[in-house]
Amino acid sequence: MSQLLRLGIAGLGTVGTGVVKIVRQKAPLLTERSGRSIEISAVSARTRDKDRGVNLSSYAWEDDPVALATREDVDVFVELMGGSDGPAKAAVEAALKAGKDVVTANKAMLAHHGQALAALAEAHGAVLRFEAAVAGGIPVIKALTEGLAGNDIERVMGVMNGTCNYILTRMEDGGLTYDEAFAEADALGFLEADPQLDVGGIDAGHKLSLLSSIAFGTQVNFDAVELEGIGSVTIEDIRQAADMGFRIKLLGVARMTGRGLEQSMAPCLVPANSPLGQLQGGTNMVVIEGDQVGQIVMRGAGAGEGPTASAVMGDVMDVARGLRVSTFGRPAASLVEAVPARASTPAPYYLRMTLADKPGALAKVATALGEAGVSINRMRQYGHNDDSAPVLIVTHKTTRNALDQALAAMEATGVVITAPVALRIEEV
Amino acid sequence: MSQLLRLGIAGLGTVGTGVVKIVRQKAPLLTERSGRSIEISAVSARTRDKDRGVNLSSYAWEDDPVALATREDVDVFVELMGGSDGPAKAAVEAALKAGKDVVTANKAMLAHHGQALAALAEAHGAVLRFEAAVAGGIPVIKALTEGLAGNDIERVMGVMNGTCNYILTRMEDGGLTYDEAFAEADALGFLEADPQLDVGGIDAGHKLSLLSSIAFGTQVNFDAVELEGIGSVTIEDIRQAADMGFRIKLLGVARMTGRGLEQSMAPCLVPANSPLGQLQGGTNMVVIEGDQVGQIVMRGAGAGEGPTASAVMGDVMDVARGLRVSTFGRPAASLVEAVPARASTPAPYYLRMTLADKPGALAKVATALGEAGVSINRMRQYGHNDDSAPVLIVTHKTTRNALDQALAAMEATGVVITAPVALRIEEV
Numbered sequence: 001m002s003q004l005l006r007l008g009i010a011g012l013g014t015v016g017t018g019v020v021k022i023v024r025q026k027a028p029l030l031t032e033r034s035g036r037s038i039e040i041s042a043v044s045a046r047t048r049d050k051d052r053g054v055n056l057s058s059y060a061w062e063d064d065p066v067a068l069a070t071r072e073d074v075d076v077f078v079e080l081m082g083g084s085d086g087p088a089k090a091a092v093e094a095a096l097k098a099g100k101d102v103v104t105a106n107k108a109m110l111a112h113h114g115q116a117l118a119a120l121a122e123a124h125g126a127v128l129r130f131e132a133a134v135a136g137g138i139p140v141i142k143a144l145t146e147g148l149a150g151n152d153i154e155r156v157m158g159v160m161n162g163t164c165n166y167i168l169t170r171m172e173d174g175g176l177t178y179d180e181a182f183a184e185a186d187a188l189g190f191l192e193a194d195p196q197l198d199v200g201g202i203d204a205g206h207k208l209s210l211l212s213s214i215a216f217g218t219q220v221n222f223d224a225v226e227l228e229g230i231g232s233v234t235i236e237d238i239r240q241a242a243d244m245g246f247r248i249k250l251l252g253v254a255r256m257t258g259r260g261l262e263q264s265m266a267p268c269l270v271p272a273n274s275p276l277g278q279l280q281g282g283t284n285m286v287v288i289e290g291d292q293v294g295q296i297v298m299r300g301a302g303a304g305e306g307p308t309a310s311a312v313m314g315d316v317m318d319v320a321r322g323l324r325v326s327t328f329g330r331p332a333a334s335l336v337e338a339v340p341a342r343a344s345t346p347a348p349y350y351l352r353m354t355l356a357d358k359p360g361a362l363a364k365v366a367t368a369l370g371e372a373g374v375s376i377n378r379m380r381q382y383g384h385n386d387d388s389a390p391v392l393i394v395t396h397k398t399t400r401n402a403l404d405q406a407l408a409a410m411e412a413t414g415v416v417i418t419a420p421v422a423l424r425i426e427e428v
Numbered sequence: 429m430s431q432l433l434r435l436g437i438a439g440l441g442t443v444g445t446g447v448v449k450i451v452r453q454k455a456p457l458l459t460e461r462s463g464r465s466i467e468i469s470a471v472s473a474r475t476r477d478k479d480r481g482v483n484l485s486s487y488a489w490e491d492d493p494v495a496l497a498t499r500e501d502v503d504v505f506v507e508l509m510g511g512s513d514g515p516a517k518a519a520v521e522a523a524l525k526a527g528k529d530v531v532t533a534n535k536a537m538l539a540h541h542g543q544a545l546a547a548l549a550e551a552h553g554a555v556l557r558f559e560a561a562v563a564g565g566i567p568v569i570k571a572l573t574e575g576l577a578g579n580d581i582e583r584v585m586g587v588m589n590g591t592c593n594y595i596l597t598r599m600e601d602g603g604l605t606y607d608e609a610f611a612e613a614d615a616l617g618f619l620e621a622d623p624q625l626d627v628g629g630i631d632a633g634h635k636l637s638l639l640s641s642i643a644f645g646t647q648v649n650f651d652a653v654e655l656e657g658i659g660s661v662t663i664e665d666i667r668q669a670a671d672m673g674f675r676i677k678l679l680g681v682a683r684m685t686g687r688g689l690e691q692s693m694a695p696c697l698v699p700a701n702s703p704l705g706q707l708q709g710g711t712n713m714v715v716i717e718g719d720q721v722g723q724i725v726m727r728g729a730g731a732g733e734g735p736t737a738s739a740v741m742g743d744v745m746d747v748a749r750g751l752r753v754s755t756f757g758r759p760a761a762s763l764v765e766a767v768p769a770r771a772s773t774p775a776p777y778y779l780r781m782t783l784a785d786k787p788g789a790l791a792k793v794a795t796a797l798g799e800a801g802v803s804i805n806r807m808r809q810y811g812h813n814d815d816s817a818p819v820l821i822v823t824h825k826t827t828r829n830a831l832d833q834a835l836a837a838m839e840a841t842g843v844v845i846t847a848p849v850a851l852r853i854e855e856v
Contacts, residue, residue, distance in 0.1 A: 139571045143570070147567025150454065150458070150738050217460065292735065293728060294565065294732075296567070296728040297725075297727040299727075300725065301723075307721050309578070310576060310578050311721075313577065314578055317578060318574060323750075334460050
């Protein structure tokens with residue numbers, strides 16, 4: 001190992017700039033901790049002439065990230081451009097093919113191409129690390145891949161989209177409607193250019209698919225993540241949930257079952273007094289359950305310059321120290337193609353619907369549930385002033401299949417005016 | 429690197445047995461994840477003939493752990509005997525001198541001899557890892573040493589003695605006195621042979637001193653940890669704290685200040701709605717604050733066979749994967765001898781005392797505080813039936829020195845019947 005470790009950084013947005021700052025300002029500390037000098041050889045971004053608040057004049061400039069990735073004087077290619085394909089992927093591939101180690105924060109790229117990139121890295125004796133891609137500054141990839149490597153992992157859960165958690169928290173605390181909270185998040189600049197990445201659960205789903213792969217030794221399969229955004233959650237749901245001692249979170253859950261790998265990212269009810277339930281605002285949380293360790297909870301900032309740059313630097317320091325762990329914790333060739341299974345581990349469900357205010361309507365709904373084998377834990381019908389009655393039902397534990405059967409039978413009765421909202425109550 | 433990694437395990441109590449079980453039961457998984465076969469060559473314990481619920485017949489037996497540590501067929505010496513000196517230290521030293529890597533769960537040994545052992549390891553090209561020594565199954569050593577290596581650490585806090593947290597939780601939830609809760613913990617087998625290790629804060633203090641070393645690049649200095657046990661906490665304190673929105677925890681806090689390194693392990697008040705405040709029963713929590721990452725919270729089981737064995741195996745897997753990080757995250761020779769500073773970062777304090785029921789008693793106490801520059805946030809005097817009046821005071825932020833001055837002045841007034849209890853309110 002040379003005493004010097006030279007970085008090439010592609011992408012100089014918030015995170016890239018944060019990484020440059022750390023490398024410049026903490027050089028002695030980084031050297032003391034890693035035993036090596038960490039320097040930046042070259043950088044690349046879409047726009048060269050822009051004041052980024054950091055002096056880049058001593059680094060070579062490349063317009064083309066692929067050229068940057070393959071430079072002689074770059075040992076580690078740090079990819080902070082984003083985008084699942086295009087220049088980011090081309091540059092990462094070029095770096096790996098040149099045998100250079102890669103550190104990336106690109107969840108979308110890994111969610112879609114993780115298997116191929118992991119195989120490419122191994123074929124060229126390079127490592128590919130991505131702590132910053134999941135849950136910002138929380139060192140969860142490291143915990144799962146390394147610290148808990150003696151465990152069979154049983155379940156991984158996470159609240160990993162700060163924007164969604166912010167919106168849900170504002171609905172609960174501020175009494176805002178979904179639209180109002182969404183507008184507030186937008187005004188604060190919390191939303192991605194395509195808001196569906198956030199509120200549709202796509203961004204968080206990308207992260208969950210990466211955690212699943214490490215946890216269960218399976219090939220990343222983002223397409224098999226059941227995605228449900230938070231757009232259908234109403235302030236009424238949040239109030240009802242709170243009234244019963246729950247909070248609603250956009251919760252990712254991955255577990256390996258006899259039927260296959262369940263991966264879901266959907267609004268769920270969790271106990272208000274659990275660590276997940278108590279998570280407020282933009283903070284992220286990941287819960288890992290192993291057969292030996294029991295439950296490990298990790299909480300921290302899920303985004304932002306400092307936290308994300310911290311995660312990138314953790315990976316850089318690992319490379320500097322000579323850590324050579326496979327991308328997803330075991331060789332790419334040994335990652336199995338998991339059978340995707342619909343999330344159907346039995347759970348209680350929260351149902352909200354509006355019924356026609358006719359005699360027998362509630363009985364029809366109850367019958368539909370009973371005939372599907374779904375038993376009712378509690379039911380409430382609310383006072384109303386028109387001809388539609390809001391009804392809320394909490395079931396006992398049931399499978400998703402039985403529930404879907406019940407929901408279909410309810411629709412068929414003709415008394416259900418708005419399609420029922422069904423949210424899982426996750427035991428945490 | 430040989431394909432085979434051979435362990436010698438000294439100490440076959442709960443944790444040692446747990447490690448044996450994992451190595452036996454998860455061999456394929458461990459190999460897949462590390463690329464190597466992990467096997468046990470030999471074991472050692474005080475008593476050979478004892479049913480430990482696991483088949484040890486295929487392993488060589490050594491009565492002497494030093495002999496075990498230096499066997500030809502041992503690559504990694506796993507020390508799970510405990511005790512700061514004696515056989516554990518002798519065997520670890522022998523292993524390191526023989527160039528063998530060491531994995532240990534021995535917080536007392538490292539708290540007292542960490543610096544010398546780290547230097548010894550480096551002198552012989554060996555690694556010494558101790559994830560299991562701090563906070564059981566929580567991979568906090570890894571997070572602090574590796575994942576957050578790009579940060580200047582600002583503060584480390586932890587609730588790291590499950591027994592103390594159990595006692596405090598039972599006092600709060602069950603309305604037990606300290607003595608009753610202590611007896612209950614004892615009956616459940618939660619206490620060490622010498623209970624002062626738990627309730628005196630020594631065990632948790634050992635752990636804090638190890639975290640400090642990594643966080644601040646300082647030589648382990650357990651003797652400089654200000655220790656205060658939970659024995660002085662009364663049920664009245666817990667009720668008063670709860671009434672004001674706080675919980676009392678045996679909290680370790682380490683921070684580097686201009687005056688030197690503060691390390692304290694003492695009962696503190698923390699906001700009831702903070703992650704630390706919400707921690708119930710025997711669970712541990714460590715909070716790390718870095719200049720880049722902000723606040724990271726990690727929570728999990730702090731003891732027990734599975735969690736501790738999980739941490740030991742995490743270290744074993746790291747060794748198997750070829751990770752060679754210095755014991756405390758940087759070379760032993762670069763760890764500085766920190767100036768120990770009394771924990772005196774300004775904080776609000778909770779004071780409880782009993783005053784003589786004489787006219788002007790309260791005024792004298794208030795004057796003593798005022799003259800020391802300590803200002804009062806709230807004060808309560810309680811109804812009483814004898815000639816002593818219980819009084820509770822919460823101060824505004826003050827230094828510990830100013831507070832001590834005030835406490836001394838109070839004593840001098842002659843109106844204070846029982847020496848005041850002073851608990852810091854830690855901002856978390």
